[in-house]
Amino acid sequence: MAAQLLDGKIMSAELEKALKAKVEALKERGITPGLTVILVGDDPASQTYVGNKEKACIRLGIHSETLRMPESTEQSALEAAIEKANADPSVHGILVQLPLPKHLNSDHALSLILPEKDVDGFHDINIGRLTRGEDCVVACTPKGALYMLQKAGIEIAGKEAVVIGRSNIVGKPMALLLLQENATVTVCHSRTKDLAEHTRRADILVAAIGRPKFVTADMVKEGAVVIDVGINRVDGKLCGDVDFDAVKEKAAYITPVPGGVGKMTIAMLMDNTVAAAEKAADKA
Ligand code: NDP
Numbered sequence: 001m002a003a004q005l006l007d008g009k010i011m012s013a014e015l016e017k018a019l020k021a022k023v024e025a026l027k028e029r030g031i032t033p034g035l036t037v038i039l040v041g042d043d044p045a046s047q048t049y050v051g052n053k054e055k056a057c058i059r060l061g062i063h064s065e066t067l068r069m070p071e072s073t074e075q076s077a078l079e080a081a082i083e084k085a086n087a088d089p090s091v092h093g094i095l096v097q098l099p100l101p102k103h104l105n106s107d108h109a110l111s112l113i114l115p116e117k118d119v120d121g122f123h124d125i126n127i128g129r130l131t132r133g134e135d136c137v138v139a140c141t142p143k144g145a146l147y148m149l150q151k152a153g154i155e156i157a158g159k160e161a162v163v164i165g166r167s168n169i170v171g172k173p174m175a176l177l178l179l180q181e182n183a184t185v186t187v188c189h190s191r192t193k194d195l196a197e198h199t200r201r202a203d204i205l206v207a208a209i210g211r212p213k214f215v216t217a218d219m220v221k222e223g224a225v226v227i228d229v230g231i232n233r234v235d236g237k238l239c240g241d242v243d244f245d246a247v248k249e250k251a252a253y254i255t256p257v258p259g260g261v262g263k264m265t266i267a268m269l270m271d272n273t274v275a276a277a278e279k280a281a282d283k284a
Contacts, residue, residue, distance in 0.1 A: 003226070003251040006148045008263030015147075015267045016060060022274050023061045026281060033277035034063040035093040035119065035269075036085040040078060041071040041101045050097055056266050062273055063090070071101050078104060082112045092280055093119035093273035098169075116279065119272040122169065130176050137272055142174035144264025145206060145227050145255075146181070152253060154225055157182035160201050164188045164215070164241070165208030170229055174206055195219070207241035217246040225253040229261050 023033055035057055039050050050066055057064035067081055078100075085091045094117045100106045110118075115125040121139035129136030149156060161183035165171035175187045188198050199205055199219040207215045208229035220226060230241025240257030248254050255261055 003248040003254040004152075006152055006225075006227070006253050006255045006260065008144075008148065008255065008260040011148060011151055012263040012267035015264075015271065016056070019267075019270050019274050020060050022278070026274070026277055027061070029281055031277060031281045032061070032063045032090070033093075033274050034065070034088075034091045035095065035273045036088075036091045037064065037066045037095045037097060038069065038078065038081055038085075039066055039097045040069045040073050040104065043099070046097045046099075052266055053095070053269060056270050057273075060270055060274075062270065065091075073101070073104070075104055075109070078109050079112055082109060086112070086114045086117060089280070091117065092277040093117055093269075095120050095269070116276060119269060119276060121173070121272065127168070127173070130173060133180055137276070138177065138268075139169055139173045140268035140272065141170050141208075141229060141261060141265045142177050143271075144268040145174060145229060145261050146177045147264060147268065148227065148255060148261070149204065149225065154204070154253065156204065159183050159203040160186070161204040161206070162186045162188060162198050162202035163206045163208065164195070164199065165206075165210075165229070167208065170208040171206075174208065174229075178204070178206075209241045211241055212239050213241070213243040215242040215247065217243065217250050220247050220250050222250055223252045224250070226251045226255070227261065228255050228257050231257060231262055 037050055054064050085094045094113045096109055110122050113123055115123045118126055118137055121137040126136045161178040163171050163175045166187050166189045175185050179185045186198050188195055196219045200221050202224055204225045206227045212232040212234050226247055228240035228242040232239050238258045
């Protein structure tokens, strides 16, 4: 059986259409959603990600500004840029592109972003609220992965969900979201013993590891839903953490790379920015 594709291109295009209508409605109220992206240094992958975010803003009519700061930027200058964007009412979302150069303290910088403008969902307050199951800004990648499951009508409650990876930006928030949806969640990592024993139990398997084609068909249960978060470059070509060609023959649903979760990450950034602008508008 070949798996059904969870297509990030189609799902993100549909979501963008709905978001565009929301942006237009906000503009009628005199508000243009605004996103400030802070990019320090010239990491090529970061440049590409930021470029994709700028393009998405243009498609949706969101005002975006990218502050490109040199590699040598000092912590005080980075923090001053964040404070300036915090104080600017036309800025509804602030994103500091990670990773920052090694000499900078990203945790401290991120903690300065106002939680309501933290469209990446990395602020301690948003993470704390997510942990408590309260309304908050949710990190874009796990939010996008959950959206794909829900949009495809995949039942989550009561299912065995296994997340490989426990990073603060993907694995942990993904596990919390699945828990909130009443899955029984197992989180695996590099110290997990007999990983395949866990993954083979999974009705929903999320791979967020950063190793090309790491999840092989023998690690996957027949009929499982496989969400591949990984983005790896092998011989100049993108591939995920899942051995797509083999696993698609066993899974019921699978996300491709590219064209899967990555597309949803950007769409969710737009969603978080529009939602932040709507909240600000309602408060005014
Ligand atoms: P991290 O490197 O921060 O985390 C990787 C996780 O994988 C760690 O928890 C690590 O365990 C675990 N791991 C590593 N090796 C193994 C192993 N052999 N067995 C089991 N677990 C293992 O990565 P991120 O979470 O930031 O990203 C993961 C992947 O997702 C990357 O490919 C990244 O490029 C991609 N990504 C994609 C996005 C998108 O938009 N689609 C957005 C963000 C990331 P331990 O904690 O023990 O070290």
